[in-house]
Amino acid sequence: MNGTNPDSAIDFFITVYQRREYLYELLIQHFVLSLTAIFITMVIGIATGILILRYKGIRQIILGAVNFLYTIPSIAMFGLFIPLVGIGFVNALVVLVIYGLLPMIRNTYTGLSEVDTMYIDAAKGMGATPSQIFFRIRWPLAFPTILSGFRTMVVMTIALAGLASFIGAGGLGQAIYRGINTNNSSLILAGSISVALLALVTDMIIGFFEKRVRSRKLHSRRNKLFTSFAALFFILIPLLLFIYNSRATRAERSSEIVVASKPTAEQYILGEIIARLIEERTSIPVKRTFGIGGGTSNIHPAMLSGEIDIYPEYTGTAWLFVLKNKKITNPDTLFDKLSDIYNNEYQLSWVTRFGFNNTFTLALPEATALAEGLTSISDIARVSNRFTFGAEFDFFEREDGYPGLSESYSLEFRRVVEIDINLKFNALENKTVDVINAFSTDSRIRQMNLRTLRDDKNYFPAYQAGIVARNETLNKYPELKSLLAKLGNTIDDNTMLMLNYEVEINKKSPERVAADFLKSKGLIK
């Protein structure tokens, strides 16, 4: 659909230009995160490498352990640390350090242990003390090997930091992730190229340094200067940035409100609407951690621990996924029960509902619907044996998903296909499938001129979007609750679909769409 037309190159440059401040901010985040991780990995890695050189007993255990950790998929690793350190910078840092340790420890140990014993023996025989042997002989001879491990680690860390946005730690991955989730291929490209460039440039700098080390020209004056610069770059800068960063966050953390969102265009827009409204109408500092991977499963725990204060959520998701209750069809009953339980069990408030219901629906091309005379899901049951149905794997697993749906409506599709959530519309377009599941506010319904089928048996629960906030935060800022309540019933199904359309199809930034919306409602100037 996108990225294949000749305009896409121009689109790309326009995107980079328009989003230059956003991309610059992400670049800085990426830089700070990577360099901090690189510095910590270097220190721990080298220390451990030396330690296992000296203590044979723990060598196999340590090497085995880092090897094992290295094989854990990175996405899983980010998830594993959420219960321990929450989401955000620290989580990303821990994961990056863990991955970087393998090349760093292994090369440090290998480099140091493979120094020819002839040199060690010669130095010892000439009266060098153990520390002189280490610092004057073993370390410098091992240095090229250690440096190449360092180089591997640095490039890997910068690349892997691209996944940090998954747990809300920002960085260039956020542009990629946001691009994927808002159907913006220019943004994906901008993020990817930036990560690649950052890794490439850093790799070249170290490569240049490495070449000089290998040619043993390190002792000239100019090279000493260069070495000092390199050391400054990799040690001092991240340290300063880290200190600056942690000071800034400590000062602000006490007063700022953290607004989060899941990684969908709709959530970016809603998150931005909430954040912008608070910024414009109060003096409370707002921090955005948008596009958190894993959505509710990672945001909800962070709400409980106080790392996130406010986020947009859907009633059905909270009811089925968080509370793991059986589905309720009446949307108002659902909301009332939900509010009670959230308030009593979690000290969280459902402040208001935006007014739209982004529930599941089935979608198919308008032409097919007309030809077959299909308006409801019951209608499609009659012809389902001639149709192929496509949905993401999640839909086949969930409580309100395919198994129940096909049972309620006696659906018997000719074929059922599992497709990636972002590719199912493409599959529909090139007729690989005839019908797909979709969210009722998805902009592609409008773009591709699809018909959505009425859920005449009320199978799907309500997924009304609302604002969830921590009670503690609401008590601390009494003006907040009434302010957020102003967003109640401001967005109906069609409005939401149009807002999504502006972002996903017209490629406007969520910030701009949110601001335009708030202005049109007279909520901000």
Place this chain on the structure above:
Amino acid sequence: MVETVIKIAGVSKTYGENKLAVDNVSLSIAKGEFLTIIGPSGCGKTTLLRLINGLADFDSGNILVMNRHMHEWDKVQLRRSIGYVIQNAGLFPHLSVKQNMQFVMSISGIDEDIQEKRAHELADLVEIAVSQLDEFPGSLSGGQQQRVGVARALAMKPQIMLLDEPLGALDNVTRRKIQIGLQKIHNKTGATFVMVTHDLKEAFTLGTRVAIMNKGRIEQFDTPDNIREKPATDWVNQFILDY
């Protein structure tokens, strides 16, 4: 009376459980002597050398270096006062020729001006061009490397020089040149040289006295002429003949 610099008395050294490397060896090495130790490989000659600078420990017996018992020496101090030359020179590849020569001075905290002056003296002594001082060992020939190795050992003007098959890897022409060089240096410095070699001709040419070792024991310890004329044992006789 001849002054004894190194006195080895009834020393034995076992590796592992039962591999006897040095078996009840006694030797008195006089000041200014050029002692060569020779024997088939595995006879314990290198081990004997390493016992003198404390790189290996002995199980029984006694060693006195410069009138001090081995156990009285601080090993680091002992090694710094003994020059040590190893096979293939063993120059540190990451240090320049000059830095290699200055290594012992540098780790002993000698003043840099003195180090600089000494490096030039040493270059002169072992016939290395001053222009080569800033080169790295990798760009030197095998013979040049070994000269630097000798210079490195001489840096602190030691009374004792231990040389562990220093010329083993060199071609005959170079080897002969350096042998002459070593003799010159020995005469100039007046230090006691103890050199391990596997080349009988070299042992007899350089050595004022020669110790012939077999299976950890000293078969004969005498001047080259005496050994040639009166081999102490059948084994020594055979060893000389075989060569």
